[in-house]
Amino acid sequence: MGKGNKRNVRRKPKANPRGVLVARPGGFGFVQTAEGEYFIPATATAGAFDGDLVEVVPLQRKGASKGRPHAEGEGAAAARVVRVIDRAHDTVVGRYEVAEPFGVVVPADPRIPYDVFTMRAEAPEVPDGALVRVRLTQYPTRKSAACGAVEEVLAEVADAPAAGIDVIVGRYKLETVFSEGALADAAAAQLDAEGALAAGYRDLRERFTFTIDPADARDFDDALSLDFCEDENLWRLGVHIADVSHYVPWNSSVDLDARRRATSVYLADRVIPMLPAALSDDLCSLMPDCDRRTMTADLYLNDAGELVRSQLYPALIRSKARLTYQQVDDILIDYKEAIAAGGQLAWRLVECARLGKLREEARTRAGAIDFATTEAKVVLDAQGRPVDIAVRRATPATRLVEQAMILANETVAAFLEARRFPCLYRVHEAPASDALGSLVPLFREYPWFAAGMEARLVAGDATVIQEILAATEGRSEGEMVSSLLLRAMKRAVYRPENLGHYGLASEAYCHFTSPIRRYPDLVVHRMLRAALTRRPEKFDQEVAALPWIAEHASDMERVADDAARASQQLKMIEYLQDYVGQRFSAVVSGVASFGLYVRLDCTAEGLLPVGALGDEYFAFDPVRYTLRGEETGRVYRLGQRVAVTLKTADPASSTLEFSLAGSPSW
Known part of the structure; x- marks a missing residue:
């Protein structure tokens, strides 16, 4: 074929692989892309931080040998970062060091190996050695350092006992100080029991109500009651929820603060509340022997646990008992003796547990999925030092409360849905x-x-x-x-439209039962009050904001969950420092080309590097989640039990590293 017949076609350049950089202490990292996983040497990150979305170019690795012991990154193709597409960090938390004319911030996270330079003259009041959050104004390059401006002093001393949690607070940008207006609103709030009754609240103060919460709870936003209505042959299960909406009107100062926070954050050593303490710990908390405003759901059930009808209304209650989960479990174990001793509590708990079990069985038949999960909480002493790890599993007491709350949430959602009234639904697709x-x-x-x-x-x-x-x-x-x-x-989220809840097998579901600590619950209370009485003056304004509130609340819930998990992991690592060198039974919780993530029975998780598995090459199968030794055929897979030895526990990097129990270190 002659030259004149050749087509002059310009080929489109092939796109480079993209993925999120998972950095490791030491500066190197890994990027999982559609083309596979790449090892990024410390010299090839191009200023990228952990969590950044990056574009990479594969490198020809020199000297890689499948027969040699693994070094970091062995077994994964190497690449270098050529471009940061999206930054995961616009702020960094670290120790402030005075080095005139600069204030140098040394990141607390060892996965960020770049000091951030600030101008000392811009924040001369920041003390040397303080823990600060700095906003980045320039990211590092090969020719220039990272630069920024101090945004907040988190602690006067970066190595104080609580500094590790302070770092987490700063990293997740959690608000810790209420505005003066919010504090003033909370301080001015009053119960006004007589005013409540005059406004149409029902007087339920003689009804036997009680709260069931963890032993260390300070805010009690839900109470229960149970009575048998002989004339209808029905059980009346009362779910009484703190009437937070009465004290937090739309667009007030306290509402604006709560809306930004969207949720309380439960860290290992502290709670960052959504509402000021004057409300969350006092006026809105359903403490025993105190008159309190509530939004009440009376749920009428037959003896088979089926919901026959319901009533929703504002009420005034006075809790008769504050119970812990452990106390309730103890009563349910020895219920015959407790009932024989008389009193109004024991038989009510027994019947609540029975009805809850029936509700749970019916929900399972409808298709609800119950994943058996384990929750761990680090026990701290008065100085914030970890002294134990308490593992929590579902008990009759927790299930009793859970089923009552689920039914109340479903009932409120169905009520608003039937009336085509605005609502903030909890959606699980x-x-x-x-x-x-x-x-x-x-x-x-x-x-x-x-x-x-x-x-x-x-x-x-x-x-x-x-x-x-x-x-x-x-x-x-x-x-x-x-x-x-x-x-x-999929993760459950908030939406202004009802798309059902897959995991609970609910046609309509919302969050109604925790308005002290979740902003969507507060929104639902306002919607319910408007549906039961009348629409307030700014109601249309709040309805118009529902899409934004739903998205923001969903985002902040993820932030709060991640921060809480990080704080528990940090304290677990501090606790496990005393157990370095000891043997544990663990479960493989993750598989990657560079090793296995293993989880101890206390739920602490760490890395078992591929180099610690043996002196051979291990092939990674991302479909079956396995690492297979090419010489021995040994297979490590997700969910497998392995015996491990704790090699290092480093709170600074919040990491645990293990070796196989009894195996040599390569």
Whole structure:
């Protein structure tokens, strides 16, 4: 073919791989892309921080050998960062060091290996050694340092006992100080019991109500009551929720503060409340022997636990008992003796537990999915030092309260939905079919995965997920299966439109039961009050804001959850410092080319580097979540039990590192 017949086609350059940089202490990191996982040497990060979305170019690694012991990054293709597409950090928390004319901020997070330079003259009042949050004005490059401006002093001393949690507060940008207007609003609030009754609140102060909360709770925003209505042969379960909306009107100073925070944050050593203490710990808290305003849901159930009818209204209550979960569990264990001793409490708890169990069974039949999860909380002494790790699991007491709250939330959502009234719904969409479908190749390896399950699983049939969880309970792969299914679920969010709740098998669901600590619950209370009485003057303004509030509250919930988890992990690591060198039983909770993430029974999680698995090359299978030794054929998989030895516990980097128990260190 002659030259004249050749087509002069300009080829489009191939796009470089993209992914999020997961940095490790030491400056290097890993980037998971659609093309695979890449190891990023410390010299090739191009100023990128942990969590940044980056573009990378693969490198030709020199001297990599599958027969040699693993170094960091061995087994993953190497690459260098050529561009930061999206920054995950606009602020950094660190120790402030005076170095005239600069104030140098040394990041507290060792995964950020760049000091940030500020001008000392711009913040001369910041003391040397303070813990600060600095806003970045210039990111580091090969030719210039990171620069910024001090935004907030978090602590006068960066190495104080509580400094680790202070770092987390700064990293997640949690508000810790209320505005003067919010404090003034809270201080001026008054109960005015007579005014409440005159305004139409029902007087329920003679009804036997009680609260059930953790032993260390300070705000009690929900109370229960139970009575038998002989004329109707029905149980009247009362769910009484603190009437926060009465004290926090729309667009008041205290409302604006609460709206920004959107949620209380429960850290390991402190609570950052959504509302000032004058409200959250006092006037809105349903303390025993105190008159309190509530929004009440009376739920009328037959003896089979079926909801027959309901009533929603504002009320005035006076709690008769403040109970802890442990106290309730103790009563339910020895309930015959407790009932024989007389009193009004024991039989009510027994019946509440029975009705709750019936509700739970009915919910399961409807398709609700219950993932058995374990929650751990670090026990601290008066100085904030960790002294123990308490592992919490569901008990009859927690289930009793949970089922009552779920039913109240469903009832309020259904009430507003039936009237086509504005509401902020709690929405949980069905998992994506591709997320569930990706589990099929792995599940096919097990005998319990029957032929008919595949299509139902991909379709998101909740009953087949229940069947899989039941079939694998107690089996060696049970924890892996439960973990993978949970990861495939979408996260529940807030929406102004009702899309149902997949996990609870609810056609309509909202959050109504915790207005002291969740802003969406406060919004729902306002909507319910408007539906029951009349729309307030600025009601249309609040309705117009529902989409923004829903998105913001969903975002802040994620921030609060991440901060709480980080604080617990930090204190667990501090606690485990005394156990370095000791052997533990652990479960593989994550698999990557560079090693295994393992979780101890106390829920603390750390890394078992691939180099500690043996003197051979381990191939990573991202479909089956395994590492397989090419010489020995040894396989490590998600959910597998392994014996490990704690090698290091570093609170500064919030990391744990393990080795295989009894194995040599490579």
